[in-house]
Every structure is written in C-alpha cells, then in structure tokens.
Amino acid sequence: MNTVEGDLQSYTDTIVDHGYTGLINAEHKEEILQTMAISIVSKRLIYLKEFMDGMQSYSLSELIQQYPAICEPLFVNCSTERVVDANHVFSILQPNYSPESTTRWKLEEAAMDMFQDFLFKLEDEDVSGYEEAMLPCEDESSEVQFLKPDLTPAGVLGWLTGQKHRPLGNEALTIMVTFNHDCLKQNPRHRICYPEVGACAKENTLPMAHINSIEQFHEVFVIAMSKGQEFGKA
Numbered sequence: 001m002n003t004v005e006g007d008l009q010s011y012t013d014t015i016v017d018h019g020y021t022g023l024i025n026a027e028h029k030e031e032i033l034q035t036m037a038i039s040i041v042s043k044r045l046i047y048l049k050e051f052m053d054g055m056q057s058y059s060l061s062e063l064i065q066q067y068p069a070i071c072e073p074l075f076v077n078c079s080t081e082r083v084v085d086a087n088h089v090f091s092i093l094q095p096n097y098s099p100e101s102t103t104r105w106k107l108e109e110a111a112m113d114m115f116q117d118f119l120f121k122l123e124d125e126d127v128s129g130y131e132e133a134m135l136p137c138e139d140e141s142s143e144v145q146f147l148k149p150d151l152t153p154a155g156v157l158g159w160l161t162g163q164k165h166r167p168l169g170n171e172a173l174t175i176m177v178t179f180n181h182d183c184l185k186q187n188p189r190h191r192i193c194y195p196e197v198g199a200c201a202k203e204n205t206l207p208m209a210h211i212n213s214i215e216q217f218h219e220v221f222v223i224a225m226s227k228g229q230e231f232g233k234a
Contacts, residue, residue: 006187008032084154084166086119093204095177108179111206114217115177119153121218127151130226149226159225161202176203184209194224 004011008024015024018039020032055061064071095112098104121127129149150158158164160175167173183193196205211217 004033004036006193084157084164086116086123086153088166089119089153089157090116092174093177094174096179098179104179104181107181107208111179111208111211111217112177114211114214115206117214118217118221119156122151122156123153127222129222149222151222151225155225159228160197160204174202178203178205179208180205181208183207192220194220194227197224197228 004014008015008026008029012024015032015036018036020035022028022031024032052061055064093112093115095108097108129151149155150164154164161173180196183190187193192210193207194210195207197203207220210220
C-alpha cells in the first residue's frame with residue numbers, strides 16, 4: 001500500500017482490480033487507499049467464511065471457536081523449539097548493507113541495532129498501538145469493529161511475511177532488509193514515511209531519514225503495523 005500511495009499511476013491496474021472507479025490522481029489518494037483497504041479486508045473475510053463453512057461440514061467450526069488454544073496445534077507447529085521470539089525474528093533479517101565503512105553503512109548498522117532493540121521491547125513489554133476499523137461480515141451486525149495490531153515478535157513476523165509462525169517444513173525463511181536514504185530527495189515536501197513491506201517477496205524497506213533514534217524507529221514502526229494490519233505492499 002505504501003508503494004501504491006507513492007506512485008498511483010504505476011499501479012492503475014491494481015487500483016482498478018480492487019474496485020476503484022474514480023479518477024486516479026493525488027487529489028483522490030485517500031479514497032483510492034480506502035477502497036483498496038476495504039477490498040482486501042472483504043476478500044479475506046470471504047475466504048475465512050468459506051473456510052469456516054467447510055469446517056462446519058465436519059462439525060469442527062464450533063469446536064475451533066470454543067477451544068482455539070487446544071485446536072491451534074492442528075494448524076501450526078507450536079512446539080517450544082519453534083517459538084517465534086525476538087531472537088528468531090532478528091536472526092532471519094538479511095540486511096542489504098552499503099559498502100563497509102561508508103557513512104550509509106554506519107547508519108544502516110545503527111538502524112538494525114534499533115530494529116533488534118525494538119523486537120526485544122515488544123517481547124518484554126506490553127506495547128500498545130492504534131486500532132484500525134474492520135468491516136463486519138454480511139451475516140453479522142453492521143457495527144464497525146476495531147482491530148488491534150499484534151505488537152509482538154510473532155506479529156512482526158506476520159506483518160513482514162504473512163504468517164506468524166515458522167515454516168512447517170525445512171524451508172529456510174529470510175527477510176531482506178533494504179534502506180531508503182533518498183526519500184527526501186524523491187519527495188522533498190513530505191514530512192514522514194513508513195517502512196514498506198512486501199510480504200510475498202519477504203522484504204522490508206526502512207526509511208532512513210525518519211528513524212534517527214530508537215524513539216523515532218518505535219513510532220514509525222508501530223504506526224506502520226497498526227495501519228497496515230490487513231495489507232502489506234500491494
């Protein structure tokens with residue numbers, strides 16, 4: 001979504017595929033992003049409803065809803081050796097550093113240190129974020145529900161890759177971390193931008209101009225996770 005927001009014209013087909021029928025320009029950016037968000041959330045709700053309907057055929061849907069913790073091992077390997085903690089998430093980050101000993105390399109190393117500190121903070125503390133509106137299902141009440149972000153190391157993994165657990169097989173999971181040093185040159189008028197996520201490609205781009213301290217890193221990452229709960233980079 002961050003990529004679409006920064007270059008609407010290059011993603012015209014994607015925007016139209018998500019149901020937007022108005023003018024595609026900067027003046028209608030908020031309407032475009034809202035339409036895309038609604039489309040993505042609605043599709044996921046449909047998939048989940050179809051999944052539950054299938055489970056109902058075997059009388060399992062009520063059992064899962066009543067005993068989620070007991071049923072979780074049926075879908076995810078929950079052994080203690082496979083717990084997703086801060087160390088695990090940081091270990092699979094693969095930073096694409098600039099040449100060693102350059103100014104950019106030093107800033108990138110500092111950013112990765114802040115990334116590690118942030119993960120440990122999520123593991124050790126109860127970090128709160130910002131609730132995001134979530135559309136109700138058709139068969140539910142019309143009341144808007146609000147979804148809280150999962151601000152834990154597992155939640156970060158889910159945000160970066162689309163899944164909150166380790167691969168069930170022997171698949172090696174890595175997340176490429178790149179560093180954008182030029183966002184102010186690309187858009188001199190902007191005041192803030194956030195980490196970009198490509199969940200399918202398993203990549204994360206950090207906005208270096210906006211994470212000069214651990215406090216800034218914390219703020220932009222929490223906002224990005226809170227506002228991007230139902231979608232990553234389109």
